[in-house]
Amino acid sequence: MLEDAAAELFLEQGYPATSIEQITQRAGVSRNTFFNYFGAKADLLWIDLDHSIAALVGALATSGEASVGTPSGTALERLRALILAVAAEHPASRVPWAFSQAELMGTRADLEASAPARLLALSEAIASFVRAEFSEFIARTIGSVAVGAIAAGVAAWITAGVRRDPLQAYVAAALAPALAGFTDTPGDPS
Amino acid sequence: MLEDAAAELFLEQGYPATSIEQITQRAGVSRNTFFNYFGAKADLLWIDLDHSIAALVGALATSGEASVGTPSGTALERLRALILAVAAEHPASRVPWAFSQAELMGTRADLEASAPARLLALSEAIASFVRAEFSEFIARTIGSVAVGAIAAGVAAWITAGVRRDPLQAYVAAALAPALAGFTDTPGDPS
DNA sequence: CAAGGTTTTTGGACCGGGTGCAAGAACCCA
DNA sequence: TGGGTTCTTGCACCCGGTCCAAAAACCTTG
Missing domain, CATH: 1.10.357 (Tetracycline Repressor; domain 2)
Known part of the structure; x- marks a missing residue:
């Protein structure tokens, strides 16, 4: 899930250092899919x-x-x-x-x-x-x-x-x- | 001056449609100069x-x-x-x-x-x-x-x-x- | 099961804001 | 005139966000 991947990465590296690509990568989806769920x-x-x-x-x-x-x-x-x-x-x-x-x-x-x-x-x-x-x-x-x-x-x-x-x-x-x-x-x- | 150019362009085209490059262009400076004056x-x-x-x-x-x-x-x-x-x-x-x-x-x-x-x-x-x-x-x-x-x-x-x-x-x-x-x-x- | 349509996902191209850096120009002061 | 400082510029780059069209997944119905 995107939220879980994001929360993990934010804890590990901080929010500013985490890119959307990293989040989607960890969640196993493509970058554009992120914008299907979050604006x-x-x-x-x-x-x-x-x-x-x-x-x-x-x-x-x-x-x-x-x-x-x-x-x-x-x-x-x-x-x-x-x-x-x-x-x-x-x-x-x-x-x-x-x-x-x-x-x-x-x-x-x-x-x-x-x-x-x-x-x-x-x-x-x-x-x-x-x-x-x-x-x-x-x-x-x-x-x-x-x-x-x-x-x-x-x-x-x-x-x-x-x-x-x-x-x-x-x-x-x-x-x-x-x-x-x-x-x-x-x-x-x- | 950057501020004047910006105010003009914002009135003409609106703020979102105006890029920093357009502002600096009208002011006669390079794009990077903008960031010497505004963060x-x-x-x-x-x-x-x-x-x-x-x-x-x-x-x-x-x-x-x-x-x-x-x-x-x-x-x-x-x-x-x-x-x-x-x-x-x-x-x-x-x-x-x-x-x-x-x-x-x-x-x-x-x-x-x-x-x-x-x-x-x-x-x-x-x-x-x-x-x-x-x-x-x-x-x-x-x-x-x-x-x-x-x-x-x-x-x-x-x-x-x-x-x-x-x-x-x-x-x-x-x-x-x-x-x-x-x-x-x-x-x-x- | 298969065909057909809908929704979701994906890739790719693109734009604009913002950063970093190093070379060059302009300026100031001796 | 020369030398140092500050300002400007160009360039490369990253990232967030948008748009679009193709493809995949899904769901439905015959």
């Missing part, structure tokens, strides 16, 4: 998280369309529930090695460069989800703040080590205070 | 801002070393003064075209990818500056929050159009509420 080399760093990010974006989109459906509560309550549900479904075994071994593998620069595309997409999805109940400015702010809180929670989860609690706990702890200030929101900047 | 193509997008970012990082570093020197007040007050001083020195003519013309030039993807390196460096510099008076966690939080506020202020300044107020005003407006909550800070998460 870019940096996507390898996000495989563990991309699945849950996509799941969250999808859940926000579909649950946002069925506006007055089964889910109850305010938009913020439903948002919180969706985020925690996705976090709960994230497999405990899928701890992103590109983050936990960032120093060893030398993945930091490329992680930084590839992060905004994901985080901004998530922020935008969250903003759209809460847009019906808030002003445009507040909706965007909630998107940014929620992403920041999720990132902080995931980061704490990753760095907690092998005896870590489930991801849901960290995200919940970070999310609660971050969103608390938006329940009785007065509004936009004067 | 990467994306550095062109940040020329207007990089100068002020570096100035702020430098001011934070030197003013942080001379710990009990001329500057007075709390760390947050000195931080605010330094940020606003750098903002005040930023030339009004240097509005980053890569941001204001982002849609036209197609610079968004590369702006996103190259932003974290700058923002995280600034965040780290700010955290170091206030580290003496706050806990590690709060110092980092102040770094992140301050960068977020600065970014919001700069963004508002850029989008304000030709009749914009000085940059200092926008940054001050964004910074004040962001840092207000840290003056009487109780401390870390329980």
Whole structure:
């Protein structure tokens, strides 16, 4: 499998010193096959998280369309529930090695460069989800703040080590205070 | 000049469709000369801002070393003064075209990818500056929050159009509420 | 089993960003 | 005028990423 070969090589030689050709070579496929599975080399760093990010974006989109459906509560309550549900479904075994071994593998620069595309997409999805109940400015702010809180929670989860609690706990702890200030929101900047 | 040639070409053809070779060609120099002035193509997008970012990082570093020197007040007050001083020195003519013309030039993807390196460096510099008076966690939080506020202020300044107020005003407006909550800070998460 | 169509894999050519190096030009200072 | 330093240039190279067309693998259906 490509992911396994990549993780091995990144541990052995570091991420920058490992070429896509080496990865595909070890996996026993041709170089072009790599791009049938990943759009870019940096996507390898996000495989563990991309699945849950996509799941969250999808859940926000579909649950946002069925506006007055089964889910109850305010938009913020439903948002919180969706985020925690996705976090709960994230497999405990899928701890992103590109983050936990960032120093060893030398993945930091490329992680930084590839992060905004994901985080901004998530922020935008969250903003759209809460847009019906808030002003445009507040909706965007909630998107940014929620992403920041999720990132902080995931980061704490990753760095907690092998005896870590489930991801849901960290995200919940970070999310609660971050969103608390938006329940009785007065509004936009004067 | 390389910057002028680049800005022209980005307006004409867009950033992704413009190669470094085209830029150097129009500027009348060889391709390798480009890398004597810029470390990467994306550095062109940040020329207007990089100068002020570096100035702020430098001011934070030197003013942080001379710990009990001329500057007075709390760390947050000195931080605010330094940020606003750098903002005040930023030339009004240097509005980053890569941001204001982002849609036209197609610079968004590369702006996103190259932003974290700058923002995280600034965040780290700010955290170091206030580290003496706050806990590690709060110092980092102040770094992140301050960068977020600065970014919001700069963004508002850029989008304000030709009749914009000085940059200092926008940054001050964004910074004040962001840092207000840290003056009487109780401390870390329980 | 065989034929036919679809998906996946592969090879090859290509482009552009970025690095390293060594030769040459330009510049500066005595 | 000469000599040293800095800047520029050309060249070769690596790697990530795109495009395309041929071939292989796969799946289906008669």
